Amino acid sequence: MPWSPELPYNDLPLLPPNRDLETVRVLKACVAARTAIAKLEGTAALMPNSVVLVRTLPLLEAQASVEIENIVTTHDQIFRRLAVEGSQDDPATKEALNYRHALLEGHVALRDLPLTTRVAEAICSRLRSIDSAVRRIPGTRLANPSTEEVIYTPPEVESHLRDLLANWEKFVNADDDLDPLVRLAVAHYQFEAIHPFTDGNGRTGRVINSLMLVDRGLLTQPILYLSRYILRRRPDYYRLLLGVTRDDNWEDWILFMLDGIRETADWTSAKIVEVLDLMAWATDLVKGQLPKIYSRELIETVFARPYSRISDLVEREIVHRQAAARYLKALVSVGLLEEQRSGRDLLFVNRRMLELLTEE
Numbered sequence: 001m002p003w004s005p006e007l008p009y010n011d012l013p014l015l016p017p018n019r020d021l022e023t024v025r026v027l028k029a030c031v032a033a034r035t036a037i038a039k040l041e042g043t044a045a046l047m048p049n050s051v052v053l054v055r056t057l058p059l060l061e062a063q064a065s066v067e068i069e070n071i072v073t074t075h076d077q078i079f080r081r082l083a084v085e086g087s088q089d090d091p092a093t094k095e096a097l098n099y100r101h102a103l104l105e106g107h108v109a110l111r112d113l114p115l116t117t118r119v120a121e122a123i124c125s126r127l128r129s130i131d132s133a134v135r136r137i138p139g140t141r142l143a144n145p146s147t148e149e150v151i152y153t154p155p156e157v158e159s160h161l162r163d164l165l166a167n168w169e170k171f172v173n174a175d176d177d178l179d180p181l182v183r184l185a186v187a188h189y190q191f192e193a194i195h196p197f198t199d200g201n202g203r204t205g206r207v208i209n210s211l212m213l214v215d216r217g218l219l220t221q222p223i224l225y226l227s228r229y230i231l232r233r234r235p236d237y238y239r240l241l242l243g244v245t246r247d248d249n250w251e252d253w254i255l256f257m258l259d260g261i262r263e264t265a266d267w268t269s270a271k272i273v274e275v276l277d278l279m280a281w282a283t284d285l286v287k288g289q290l291p292k293i294y295s296r297e298l299i300e301t302v303f304a305r306p307y308s309r310i311s312d313l314v315e316r317e318i319v320h321r322q323a324a325a326r327y328l329k330a331l332v333s334v335g336l337l338e339e340q341r342s343g344r345d346l347l348f349v350n351r352r353m354l355e356l357l358t359e360e
Contacts, residue, residue: 003245003246004153005150005151005152005153006150006153007153008138008153008154008155008156009152009153009154009155009193009245010155010156010157010160012155012164012190012193012194014164014167015167015168015170015171015186015187015190016171016178016186017186017248017250019248019250021178021182021186021250021254022178022179022182023251025251025255026182026251026254026255026258027179029254029255029258029259029262030179030181030182030258032258032262033181033258033259033261033262033265034179034181034218035262036261036262036263036265036266036269037181037213037218037219037224037261037265038218039265039266039269040219040223040224040265040266040268040269040272041218041219041220043269043272043273044219044220044221044223044272045220046272046276047272047275047276048296048300049296049300049304050220050221051300051304052275052279052300052303052304053221053223053272053275054104054221054223055304055305056303056304056306056353056357057223057225057268057271058100058103058104058222058223059078059079059096059100060225060228060357060358061099061100061103061206061210061222061224061225061226061227061228062078062096062097062099062100062103063078063096064225064227064228064230064231065096065099065202065203065206065207065227065231066092066095066096066099066203067227067231068202068206068227068230068231068234069202069203070145071091071092071095071096076354076358077090077092077093078093078096078097078100079306079307079354080307080342080347081093081097094129095127098126098127098128098129099127099203099207101126102123102124102126102127102203102204102207103207103210103211103222104222105122105123105126106119106122106123106207106208106210106211106222107210107211107214107221107222109122110211110214110215114169114172114173114215115169115172115173115208115211115212115215116169116173117134117162117165117166117168117169117196120165120191120196120204120208121133121134123204123207123208124197124200124201124203124204127200127203127204127207128199128200132197132198132199132200133197134158134161134162134165134196134197135156135158135161135195135196135197135198136158137198138156138157140153140154140156140195140198141153142154142195151238151242152193152242152245154193154194154195155194155195161194161196164190164194165194165196168187168190168191168194171183171186171187171190172187172212180212180213180216180218181218181257181258181261182254182258183212183216184209184212184213184216184257184261185253185254185256185257185258186250186254187208187212188205188208188209188257189241189244189253191204191205191208192205192241193241193244193245206226206227206230209226210222210224210226223268224261224264224265224268225264225267225268226260226261226264228264228267229260229263229264230260233256233260236256237256240252240253240256241253271356271357274356275303275353275356275357278303278352278353278356279299279300279303282299282302282303282336283296283299285334285335285336286298286299286331286334286336289334290330290331290334293326293327293330295318297316297318298313298318298327301313301316301318302328302331302336302337302348302350302353303350303353305350306349306350306353306354306357307347307348307349307350308328308337308347308348308349308350309345309346309347309348310324310325310328310346311324313327313328328348331348332348336350336352337349337350337351338351
């Protein structure tokens with residue numbers, strides 16, 4: 001039966017696709033993307049403490065990923081929320097923070113588990129803050145939000161979805177000669193086409209993208225900010241996904257994803273270099289004007305936490321509480337931080353770091 005957007009796509013072909021995926025154009029794009037990722041991994045290794053990247057870059061990914069689903073928050077709101085305990089989240093900020101938690105928890109899970117349906121269910125559950133299992137009830141459809149025209153109807157029946165996911169797992173974890181970046185692109189399409197959950201499929205799929213790069217040994221940390229690229233080219237993203245379903249056009253879809261990986265890796269490498277330069281400037285500033293309080297741990301803390309609190313210095317055992325307040329206020333006096341009150345909380349804002357992270 002030919003594919004129809006109105007009917008459940010129960011005939012979704014199994015993986016791998018019955019065609020040559022590694023065309024000449026794809027292989028050339030793979031070389032460029034792999035080179036960019038290797039450069040990113042090397043640049044990230046220059047960071048004295050990876051916590052600066054792990055606490056910041058996944059938040060940029062989280063903000064962009066939820067915005068793809070038209071859930072809009074700001075980087076400033078997210079970083080502020082991390083600093084202020086017990087504050088009331090607006091729904092969009094909560095969604096972004098859930099995404100970050102799902103990404104980092106998934107990264108930890110990879111130490112003991114392969115990427116499986118079970119891991120995908122755990123990621124989706126964390127994203128949505130409710131237990132999320134594979135769909136059991138029919139009726140899921142994807143429609144144009146403006147016209148309400150049905151664009152795609154995913155497969156139905158839980159047992160069939162689990163069979164499709166079992167095939168997806170086998171492909172994701174296969175040990176063969178297929179380039180891991182091509183595997184990522186194909187696996188991402190298939191996951192979105194299966195659409196295994198009632199909600200959160202796009203975000204879950206994008207978390208899995210990051211985890212696949214780590215799982216295949218291309219990156220040590222999940223710091224590739226790929227959702228930024230998808231957000232900027234959202235119409236192309238959905239058009240090319242549909243192109244695989246409708247026209248079996250794998251090449252253009254894979255090229256789109258490879259170009260996104262290359263562009264994003266280059267952008268992230270440049271961003272890390274800027275962070276390193278800013279940290280070097282801050283180090284020279286504090287060593288020169290406040291030599292008695294300088295420590296590498298102090299500088300790393302106010303960069304890993306652009307909204308810092310007195311307790312952050314205490315928890316890292318840099319100084320005790322009374323001295324921590326004095327240290328942070330001294331950093332305000334030399335222009336490294338800004339002091340800001342949020343309710344009962346006293347925050348110290350690294351404005352330069354925030355601007356660096358969020359500017360294009």
